[in-house]
Amino acid sequence: MKIIASIQELRHARALLPGPVGFVPTMGCLHAGHVSLAERARAECASVVVSIFVNPAQFGPHEDFAKYPRDLPRDLALLEAAGVDLVWTPAPEVMYTPGFQTWVTVEGLTAPLEGAQRPGHFRGVTTVVAKLFNAVQPQKAYFGQKDAQQAAVIRRMAKDMDFPIEIIVCPTVREADGLAMSSRNTFLNPDERKAATILFCSLSAAKDAYESGERDAEALRSILRDTINAEPLARLQYVSCADYDTLEELEKITGKTLLSMAVFIGKTRLIDNFVIE
Numbered sequence: 001m002k003i004i005a006s007i008q009e010l011r012h013a014r015a016l017l018p019g020p021v022g023f024v025p026t027m028g029c030l031h032a033g034h035v036s037l038a039e040r041a042r043a044e045c046a047s048v049v050v051s052i053f054v055n056p057a058q059f060g061p062h063e064d065f066a067k068y069p070r071d072l073p074r075d076l077a078l079l080e081a082a083g084v085d086l087v088w089t090p091a092p093e094v095m096y097t098p099g100f101q102t103w104v105t106v107e108g109l110t111a112p113l114e115g116a117q118r119p120g121h122f123r124g125v126t127t128v129v130a131k132l133f134n135a136v137q138p139q140k141a142y143f144g145q146k147d148a149q150q151a152a153v154i155r156r157m158a159k160d161m162d163f164p165i166e167i168i169v170c171p172t173v174r175e176a177d178g179l180a181m182s183s184r185n186t187f188l189n190p191d192e193r194k195a196a197t198i199l200f201c202s203l204s205a206a207k208d209a210y211e212s213g214e215r216d217a218e219a220l221r222s223i224l225r226d227t228i229n230a231e232p233l234a235r236l237q238y239v240s241c242a243d244y245d246t247l248e249e250l251e252k253i254t255g256k257t258l259l260s261m262a263v264f265i266g267k268t269r270l271i272d273n274f275v276i277e
Contacts, residue, residue, distance in 0.1 A: 001076075001079065001080045001084055001085060001086070001087060002085070002086045002087070003076060003086075003087045003089065004086065004087070004088055004089070005088070005089050005090060005091065005094070006090070006094065007090070007094060007135055010086075010088050010135055010136070011135070013086055014049070014086070014135075014136060014137060017046075017047035017049070017085060017086065018046040018047055019045075019046055019047065019139060020044075020045045020046055020047075020138075020139035020140060021045060021046070021047045021048070021049060021136070021137070021138045021139055021140075022040075022041030022042070022044060022045030022047070022048045022049070022138060022139070022140045022141070022142060023041070023048075023049050023050075023051075023132070023133075023136050023138035023140065023141045023142070023165075024037045024038050024041055024048070024049075024050045024051075024141070024142045025050075025051045025053075025128075025129060025132050025141070025143075026050060026051060026052055026053075026075075027052070027053065027054045027055060027068065027183070028052040028053075028054060028069075028070055028071070028072065028075050028183075029068070029069040029070060029071055029075070029183035029186070030074070030075045030078050030079070031173075031181045031182070031183065031185075032173050032181055033144050033146065033172065033173035033180075033181040033182075034078075034144075035078055035079075035082050036170060036173050037142040037143070037144060037170055038050055038079060038082040038083070038084050038142075039082050039083075040142055040168070040170055041140065041142050042082060042083045042084070044140065044168075045139070045140060047085045047086070048082075048083065048084045048085050048086075049084070049085065049086045049087075049088065049136050049138065050079055050084050050086075050087050050088070051087070051088045051089070051090070051132055051136070052072065052075055052087060052088070052089045053088075053089070053090055053095060053128070053132075054068050054070065055095070055124055055125070055128045056092055056096075056124075057096070057123070057124030057127060057128060058120075058121050058122075058124030058125045058128065059121075059124070060118055060119065060120060060121065063118070064184075067187075068183070069183055069186050069187075072089065088135075088136070095128060095131060102127075103123050103127050104123070104126045104127045104130045104157065104161075105122075105123050105126065106122065106126050106153050106156050106157050106160070108246075109149070109152055109153050109156050109246070109247055110122035110123075110126075110149075110153055112240070112242070112247055112248075112249070113149050113238065113240055113242075113247060113260060113262075114149050114150075114262070114271070115149070116238075117237060117238065117262060122149075122150075122153055125150060125153065125154075126153060126154070126157050129154055129157070130157065130161065130163075133158075133163055133165060138165055139164070139165065139166065140165065140166045140168055141154075141158075141165050141166070141167055141168065142168050142170055143167065143168070143169050143170070144169070144170055144171075144172060144173070145169050145170065145171055145172045145273070145275070146172040146180045146181075146182065146271065146272065146273070147271070148258055148260055148273045148275070149247060149260070151167070151169045152244075152245065152247060154167055155167045155169075172272075172273075174200070177197050177200070178197055178200030178201070178204070179193075179196050179197050179199070179200060180199070180200070180270075180271075180272045182270065184268055184269070184270060185268075185270075187267070187268040188265060188266065188268055189266070191233065192233055192265045192266045192268065195231050195232075195233035195234060195265050196265045196268075196270060198227065198228055198230075198231040198234050198263070198265075199228070199261060199263055199270060199272040200272065201227060202223065202224045202227035202228050202261070203224070203259055203261070203272060203273070203274045204274075205223050205224075205227050206220045206223045206224050206227075206241075206259050206274070207259070207274050207276055209223055210253065210276050215252055215253045215254075216251075216252065216253075217241040217249070217250040217251055217252060217253055217257075218241075218251070220241045220253075220259065221239050221240070221241050224239040224241075224259065224261055225239055228261065228263055233265055233266060234263050234264070234265055235263065235264040235265075236261070236262075236263055236264075237261075237262040237263060237264060237269070238261060238262050239259075239260070239261045240258065240259070240260045240261065241253070241257060241258075241259055242257065242258050242260070243255070243256075243257065243258070244256035244257055244258045244275060244277070253276070255277065256275065256276075256277040257275070257276050257277065258273055258274075258275055259273055259274045259275075259276060260272070260273035260274075261273070
């Protein structure tokens, strides 16, 4: 497994890789969810490239960029075990050179949900992913369903910008008690970790109602709210029952639908979602 930092090294190494090339962009502090993306890429592609870059452009002024967990030696060991061919670890000054002023913006899809709560977040995401795509030149790119809005935005960007890349969204990987794996779970103390399962419980309750015949979107949102609000350590930021592709809030469920939420458990902000159809 090659580990490189510069764009020049990346382009040279990339030219030697047999195709198709699968790409997994990450911010490090890897867990089994990230590893599952690399393993899926390994199964489907001749070569696998992973990037590790904590992107400052997608963090707001009061968010946790400086505190975001980093453990590069552990990350590299996990990726080597997963059969990754090349890991790119660029520094911020490599991705954002002095005087940088060009941004990629997807409108519409970035307005609700995470976009409403984190202004500027998706501008940072789409810009860095566009730069990563341009540098790595993969045929396939792998993203997790946990970041459902991000996946929708990246699909839209790739289509609109004519990137010749297949965007593959893989299932959320969960702990045994249902909590979606996330680098931010490391911030939870034992009591908060136990309380964090309320996200999975609320989504499960709404899905059960849907499977029992409930098609009123507001009724499902109410189930999400009520379940979350019953947990003393949880502070709800939003719940959503929206069209899977457009992310527009629904009145009635008639097709593929995204149930999603953002919840603070103590000081840690967690997101999760289910897709129902």
